[in-house]
Amino acid sequence: MAADRTECDCDIHPVELETGAVSHGTVEARLVISGMHCDTCARRVCNALVRVGGVASAAVRLHPPVAHVVYDPDQVTAAVLCGAVARAGRGTRHTYRAGTLL
Numbered sequence: 613m614a615a616d617r618t619e620c621d622c623d624i625h626p627v628e629l630e631t632g633a634v635s636h637g638t639v640e641a642r643l644v645i646s647g648m649h650c651d652t653c654a655r656r657v658c659n660a661l662v663r664v665g666g667v668a669s670a671a672v673r674l675h676p677p678v679a680h681v682v683y684d685p686d687q688v689t690a691a692v693l694c695g696a697v698a699r700a701g702r703g704t705r706h707t708y709r710a711g712t713l714l
Contacts, residue, residue, distance in 0.1 A: 638668050641690045643679040645672070645697055647708040657708055660700035664688055679710065 648654050654672040661670035661679060666687025672679045681693055690712045697710035 638682045639685050641681045642713040643710040644713050645677045645710045647706055648674055648677050657697055657700050660696045664696050
């Protein structure tokens with residue numbers, strides 16, 4: 613995938629999730645994501661998701677372009693997660709969008 617990384621010109625290091633970020637019951641959301649072109653794009657989106665308060669875990673795949681997020685519904689909503697994905701591309705030449713899968 614080295615060619616893809618050069619094409620996207622992005623190099624992102626993973627962010628570690630803070631332990632104890634979620635205090636009780638969690639729910640799962642699957643988000644379909646558009647705009648990712650390489651593994652580091654997926655990492656950028658994943659980093660944006662784990663930075664959201666109330667997220668217990670997040671995993672983002674490039675193929676298919678889906679995020680699996682476990683979160684505390686008392687602290688965050690799926691709409692907030694989709695907004696975090698969209699903001700992940702700000703300041704870059706990338707535009708990411710997310711929607712929830714049923």
